[in-house]
Amino acid sequence: MVLPRNSEIHIQGKVKKEKFLTLNFRDAKIKTEVNRKTGEFEFILKNLEIGEAADLTITGKKESLTLSNVVVGDLWLCAGQSNMQYTARMLGLTDEEIGFDAESNIRLLNVKVATDYLPQEEIADGMWEEANRENIKNFSAVGYFFGQYLSKSQDVPIGLISSNLGATSIETWMGVDVLKTFSQFDEVTGEIESIGKDFKTLQAEFEAGESKWNKKYYHKGPGMEGEWWKEDLDESDWQETEIPMFWEYLGEEDHDGSFWFRKRFDIEKQSLNEDLVLKLNQIDDYDITWVNGHEVGRSFGSGNFRSYIVPKSFLKEKDNQLTVRVFDIGGLGGMYTNAFWGNKILNGKWKYKKGIKIDSKKFPKPVHPNGSIFSYPSLLYNGSIAPLHQLPVTGVIWYQGEANEQRGEEYEKLLSAMIADWRTKWKNEKLPFFIVQLANYRAETEEPKDELWPELRASQFKVSEMENVDIVTAIDIGEGGNIHPKNKAEVGRRLSYLALHYVYGMPLKKGPTYISNIIQGNEILVELNTYGSRLHKRFESEKIGGFAIAGEDGKFYWADAEIISDNTVKVWSADVPQPKYVRYAWSDNPGFLNLVNGFGLPVFPFRTDDFDLLTKGRVYQFDPHGF
Template identity: 45%
Template sequence: MKRMKIWGLSLFACLIGWQAAAQDLKLSSYYTDHLVLQRGEANDISGKAKPNAKVTVLLDGKKFTAKSNDGGTWTVTLPAQHAGIGHTLQVLSSDEKLVINDLAFGDVWICAGQSNMEYPVGYFPYADEEAKNAQNAAISYFNVKDEMDGMPRTEVPGTGWSPATGELVKQLTAVGYFFGRNLADSLQVPIGLVSSNWSGSAIEPWMSEEAISAFPEFERVVNENPHKSFAQINQELSAYRKTWDKEHYLVGQGMEEKWYSPITDFSDWENIQLPNYWENAGLKDFDGAVWFKTTFDKPANAQGDSLVLDLNLIDDYDIAWVNGVKVGETFGNQNWRHYKVAFSDLKEKGNILVLRVFDIGGNGGLNFHPLWATDILKGEWVCKAGQSINADTFPKPAIVNASPFSYPTVLYNAMIAPLKGLKVKGAIWYQGESNAMRAADYDKLLSAMIKDWRKTFGKAEMPFYIVQLANFNWEDNAPKASDWAELREAQQRVADEMESVELISTIEIGEMFDIHPKNKQEVGRRLAIRALDKTYKHSMAVTEGPRFESMKIEGNKIIITFKESGSPIKTTDKYGYVKGFTMAAADEQFHWAKAQIISDYQIEVTCDAVAAPVSVRYAWANNPGELNLYNQENLPAHPFRSDDWKRSTEGIHFSLEFLGL
C-alpha cells in the first residue's frame, strides 16, 4: 500500500509537471480548429514556447521550423496554398504538441462597423430557417470580442473559429454571413469571416492614433494620451488607491455614517427626478459626493442567477450598494456601468439601491440619454450631499475613461491592431449612423480609416466595400436638410474617389421605426455581387443601381441623365410616376417635384412651385419614403443632389468637450 501511495504521488507529480510544461507551447486565440487562412498568400503562424526552443510546424505532414526568441515568441511562415478544406496543422516543441483540425485555405474578409453589421443571424425572425439551411462547412467565422484599449494590442481577443453551420450560424453577423454565403456559392472556395464590430460606435474609435493625428479636432486626444495600456493604468490606479482612498476619497459624513446601509434614515433626503445633473436640480456649484437612493422590486420574469443593473453613464465616479451589499464601482464619466446583483441578495419587494456619486468638477450626477433609461434609473429618487471638495486642488488619479461609442482609437487598438499581419482578402463596412450629426467630416475620416487599415493589413489597395445607410425614421412633411442624406453622400464620395472602394445602396430596404432593418439577406447579396464583379472580376450583370451623371435646365424643367450602365432605368409605379425628387430655385428652398422617365437613362423633373429651377435632389432625407426608381436588375437608384450648396452639418466637428471631458 505504501509503494502504491508513493507511486500514485509520483504519477500525480508527473501529471502536474506535464500540465505546467504544456502551458509553454501556445497559439494565439486566433489559431484554432476551423481556421481559415488566406489562399494564394504566405501566412504567418505565431505563438509562444520556451525561450530559444525549436518549434516545428507540420502542414499535412510538410515540415516548417523556427526558433523562439528570448521571450519565447516564434513565427513560422507557411507558403501560399491553393483553396481547400480539411487540412491539419500540428505544432511541436520539446514534448509538447498542439493540433489545428479542419484548417481551410480560402478568402478571409473583415466584417466591421456598428450594430447593423454586428447584429447576428439569431437576432432576426428568419434565424431558425437560416440555421436549418446552413450546411456549407466551407464557411467559418471568428468573432472578435468587444474590448477597448489605450495602446495597440498584439493578442486577438476572441474564443476561436466556428463553422457557420446549423445553430452556430445564429452567432455570426447576419450581413457577413449572407455576404460570405453568396461568395462561397459562387466561387466554390472556403470563406473566412472575421467579425469585429461594436454597436453604436462612431468611426473615430476604429482609427489608429496615427490616422487621427492628421485631424486638428483630435489634437487634444493625442496630446493627453498617456500611451499606456488600460491594464497598466488600472494597475497603477490600484496602487494609488492604497493611500488615496483613506486620505481623500472614501471619507466624509456619508461614509462615516454608512449611508449605504438599508437602515439609514432617508426621511430628510431631497427628491430629485432623473435623468438630471444635480446642478440643474438646485445643488449649485457643488463638487464632491452626492448620495442617491431608490427602491426596486425583483423582476417577476427574472431568469438566471443574477440581475444586471444597467446604471449606464455617471459623472464622474460612483459606488453602488443594494440592500447594503456593494455591487460595483467605476471611475470615469465615459465608462458604462453594468453591475450584477445576485438574486440571493434581493428581496421580492423594496430593494434599496444607494449610489455614491462623486464629481471632480463641472456637472455631476446621472444625466443619461433617455434612450438608455431603465425602469430603475429613471424617475423619482432622493439624494443628499456628502463630502465636499475643491475641484481645483483635489488629487485626481489617472484612470481609464473612454467610451467605445465615441472615444478615438480604443476599438482599433483592441479589435483591429491585433489582426495586423494576418492576410485578408478585403473588408466590408456598415457604419455611419453614429456619425450622422458630423456628416460633413465623414468622407475625410472614412478615407483616412481605409488607408489606415490597408497599412495595418499590408495591402495598399485592399478591397473595401461600404454599405450606404438605409432609410430610417419618420417621413418629412416637407423637404428639409438631412444629416443622414449628407452621410450617404460622404460614403458615396469615398467610394467614387478611392481605388478598390465600392458602395452598395440600401436606400429602399430600411424600416421607419427600426434602425436595424431586417432584410440583411439582400444587403449581403448586394455586397457579394459587387465584390464578385469588382474584386473577383467575374462576368457579372450590372451590380450597381442607377447613378447620377449630369443635369440640364430647360425652362421650368430639369433633365437628369444617369450614367449608361447597360441597364436602363425603370419605375415600378404602374402609372409611370417616379417618387423621391425635390426641386429648388436660386433661393435654395426645396419643394416636392414631379418626375417621369423620358428615355433609357433620363428623367424629366418639374415643380409647380419652382418656375426657374436650379437644383434637384433625389432621396434626400433620413427617410425619403417609398421609392420606385431602379434599373433592370432591380437595384435602386443612388441618392444624389445636383447642387453643391452648404451642408447642414458643416462646421460640426468632434470634440472632447461635447463628450463631457
C-alpha cells in the same frame, strides 16, 4: 478556422521549456527556434492555396498543439455600428428567412468588443466556428448573408470576422495616428499621448497604490464613516430628486466630493433565479455601488459605462435597497445618462444626501481609463481592430454612419482617412472596402427640404470614388420607424456583387449613379450610369417618385419623371417653369422609389446643386459627458 490564401501568414505564440518547434500543415514542414528568454516563437506560412481541411500541428520535445479542421480561403471583415452588428436573432429572422445552406463553406469569428488607449496585439476574446443553423443566428446578419452569397457563387472557403458595436461614431474606429491629422481631435489625441499607457498598465499601477489612496483620501467622509449603504439606514433627513441629473443643477455648484443616492426596487419572482445585470451607465466621476448592503461594484471615469453583476443571493423579491456613492473630482457631478441605455431602475425618484466636500485642486487623482465606448476617439480601433492587422484580410464591408449624422460633411474626410490608415496598417494599399449607404429612415418627407441623412449619404458616396472602394445603397429597403431595418439579406446580396467584381473578376452589378443633366425648356434630362442594364420601373403601374427640382431661387418642389431612354430620365414640375437644379432621393426618407436598373438595384441619391447644407462646417468637439 480560415487561413488567408496567397498571403504571408505569421503564426506566433509562447511555449515553456522548448528550444525548437516544428509546424506541419499539409505539405509544409517548418522548424523554428524559440526565444530562450521570452519563450516566444513565430512561423511564417506563404502562398497557401485552397484545398481540403487539414490539421495544423506545432510540436516540440515535450509539448504539442493541434488546430483541427483548418481551411485556406478568403477573410472578410464585417465592421461598423448596429446595422452591421445586428444578428438574425436580434432581427427576429426565421429559419426560412435565414436560408442556411449546409453546402456553404463558411467560418465565423465574433470578436469580443474591447477598448484601449494603445493598439493591442490580441483580441480580448473570440473563437472560430463552422457556420451552422444555430451559430449563424448570433453573427452579423449582413455579414452572414454577404458570405453566403459569395460561397454560393465561388468555390472558396469564406472566413467572416465580425468586429462592430451599435451606436458608435466613426472616430472611435480610427487610430490615433490618423486622428492626429485632424485638429479637432487634438484634445483627445494629446491626452492619450500624454498618458502613453494601455488600460492594463494603468489598472495595475492604480491597484498597487489603491489601498493607501482609499484609506488616506477616498474612503473619507460621513457617508463612509456612518455606513450609509446599510439597508436599515434612517433616511428621514434625505432629500428627493430625479435621475438622471447633475447636482450642480440642484444649486450645488461649489460642491466637489461625494453625494449619496438611495432607491428601493422590486424584482419579478421568476427573475430571482439568476443574477441581476445592473446598468447604471455613465457617472461623473467615481462610484461605489451597494445592493442590500453588499458592495457590487466600483468604477472610475466620467465617460465609462457602469455595468455590475449582482449575485442572485443578494436579491429579494420586494424592497431591494440600491445605494450609490457618487464622487466628483471637479466640474459637473452626478448620474447623468438616460436609462434608455441601462436599467429602468435608474430613472425616476431617488433620495440623496450630501457627503464629504473636497478641494478638487488638491485631491490626488490617479489616472484611470476613461471614455465612452461609443464615442471616445480611437478606443474601439485599439482594442477591436488593431489586433486584426496581423491577419491578412481579403476586404472589408462597412455599415456605419448613423451616429455621425450631425457631422455629415466632415464624415467624408474621416472615412477616407480611416480607409487609408487601415490599408496602411494591413500593408495593402488596394484593400477592397465596400460601404453600405444609409437606408431610408424616419417619417416620409412631406415637402422637399434639407435633412441630415442625405448629407451623410453624399459623403459616403464621395468616399466610394477612392480606388478599390465602392458602395451599395439601402435607400429603398429601410423602415421609416425602425433604424434597424430587417432586410439584411438584400444588403448582403448587394455587397456580394461588389466583392464578386473587385475580387473575383465578375462584371460589376451596381445601382445607377448620376452622370450629368441637360436643361431643355421646362424639363431636365438626367443621364445615369446604369452599369450595362437599362432603366425601368420596378412596378409599371406606379410613378417613379423621388425627384425634386428647383429654379434659380433654390426652392425645391416634387417633380414628375419619365424614362426616355435606357439611361435617361426626363424630370419636370408645373411649379418650376424654369428649372435649374435636380435632386433625387434627397430626404431622410424619400418614400417609395420605383426607378431601378436591370439588376433590380435602385438609383443612388444625388443632387446637382452646390448649396451650403445643414452640416457644413460642423466638426467633432470633445464632450466629457458625450454618450
